[in-house]
Amino acid sequence: MRILLISPNTLVLPYPVYPIGLDYVAGGIAADHQVRIADMNVLSRADLEAMLRDFSPEIIGLSCRNIDNTDASDSLFFINEYRKLVVWLREHSKAVLVCGGSGFTIMPERVFAALGVDYGVIGEGERFGLLVEAIRQGLEPTQVSGVISALSSPATPAPWDGQQVRAFQRHASHLDFYLKHGGMLNLQTKRGCSFQCIYCPYPNIEGKRHRLIHPDEVARTAMELQAAGAKYLFITDSAFNSDMAHSLAVAKAFKAAGLAIPWGGFFAPRRLPADYFAIMADAGLRHVEFGTESMSEAMLATYRKPFGVEEVFAAHRQALDARLHVAHYFLLGGPGETPATVAESLDHIERLDKTVRFFFIGIRIYPGTALYDMAIEEGQITPATDMLAPVFYESEAIGRDAIAVLVKERAGTRNNWVIGSGGAGHAATAQKLHGRGYVGPLWEFLAR
Numbered sequence: 001m002r003i004l005l006i007s008p009n010t011l012v013l014p015y016p017v018y019p020i021g022l023d024y025v026a027g028g029i030a031a032d033h034q035v036r037i038a039d040m041n042v043l044s045r046a047d048l049e050a051m052l053r054d055f056s057p058e059i060i061g062l063s064c065r066n067i068d069n070t071d072a073s074d075s076l077f078f079i080n081e082y083r084k085l086v087v088w089l090r091e092h093s094k095a096v097l098v099c100g101g102s103g104f105t106i107m108p109e110r111v112f113a114a115l116g117v118d119y120g121v122i123g124e125g126e127r128f129g130l131l132v133e134a135i136r137q138g139l140e141p142t143q144v145s146g147v148i149s150a151l152s153s154p155a156t157p158a159p160w161d162g163q164q165v166r167a168f169q170r171h172a173s174h175l176d177f178y179l180k181h182g183g184m185l186n187l188q189t190k191r192g193c194s195f196q197c198i199y200c201p202y203p204n205i206e207g208k209r210h211r212l213i214h215p216d217e218v219a220r221t222a223m224e225l226q227a228a229g230a231k232y233l234f235i236t237d238s239a240f241n242s243d244m245a246h247s248l249a250v251a252k253a254f255k256a257a258g259l260a261i262p263w264g265g266f267f268a269p270r271r272l273p274a275d276y277f278a279i280m281a282d283a284g285l286r287h288v289e290f291g292t293e294s295m296s297e298a299m300l301a302t303y304r305k306p307f308g309v310e311e312v313f314a315a316h317r318q319a320l321d322a323r324l325h326v327a328h329y330f331l332l333g334g335p336g337e338t339p340a341t342v343a344e345s346l347d348h349i350e351r352l353d354k355t356v357r358f359f360f361i362g363i364r365i366y367p368g369t370a371l372y373d374m375a376i377e378e379g380q381i382t383p384a385t386d387m388l389a390p391v392f393y394e395s396e397a398i399g400r401d402a403i404a405v406l407v408k409e410r411a412g413t414r415n416n417w418v419i420g421s422g423g424a425g426h427a428a429t430a431q432k433l434h435g436r437g438y439v440g441p442l443w444e445f446l447a448r
Contacts, residue, residue, distance in 0.1 A: 004057035027165030028126035039174035060095040064104040072362030122146040124160040159207030170228035183231025183439040198370035219253035231439040235265030251283035262286035269315035270307040277322035293331040295348035296341040325444035327356040337395040362392035
């Protein structure tokens, strides 16, 4: 069968993100099918129309990576644009339309209804290959675990326990776009998240148990990406060091394989071995992005983070001692946030030297999270509230605007205190630097 996989994501703030998910979806499709990828960061509608005409796909898979950007200060909602694309595809193709992805899995019933596709795939994308086989054999696709239609009720399947194959194509037409805009490709080392953060849908998307990719396989893929022209790798794990032993084994595999390009990822500022970041730096790590969220002990406990303030300071110092670029991401305004907890956080944040601080004020509420249950109990939302368009938690003691005022007052004119992702100005600066040959996320320039 002829299968077209579409990445509709055109968000380039703060930088373009390679659609790694479609590599894995393609890897789950039997080899005797014809598979093409259409990346809307690269293609115009006219280009897509020509592809539909020339390739004439029988099945089209649409990736819903994100519902919105989770940023209350500059909220962007993507579903309406995806819906317009589905309507356009109906006008230009007779293919079966299927949607899936992490964003879809967060609210499958609502996204399915909003988009108007034929089928949806809940959970990991490898199930798309099973759906394809069902269609080829004339079977009912909803018999595949995790596949839904307008006539079936959604049920979240168990995490995928089959083979994970990344079908990376080094000569794919869309690859050059990412190589020319920062040289960043991405890499996954495991699936699942063992943390219990109250606001995060990750465990519902990938499960609460780690499924580790063998370090040698991760290193092999990294070398393949490097050979394809990647100048930088970003590890897409929710927290690279959530499995400490595995992350160390991956770093050592990078070193043994001879990886020569820098890389970065998200880390939890938890208690670490004394030489942890030294080993990472020796293997090529350059950027450490800490998902710190707060520096109030009470708020960290409320968020159910696996660390406290002292662990944050210790991990920060270890990363700096290893001569790494460091950024911290903060999430203010959760349950129990008060002027006092904000002040406590800001006082501690002041003590973090040589770093960039990204502040996200207001927490997006997603169904299936502890935060959702708290918001129900507090009467901020009801079970009937439509959660598809962004809904943010509101602390009773201090509003988002008041928190923003406190952050801005503390930041003053310092460039390394950033509310949100930095907006269009930061993206424009990054684009200019990427055009001059700089690689990576580039936020380190704000720390100077």
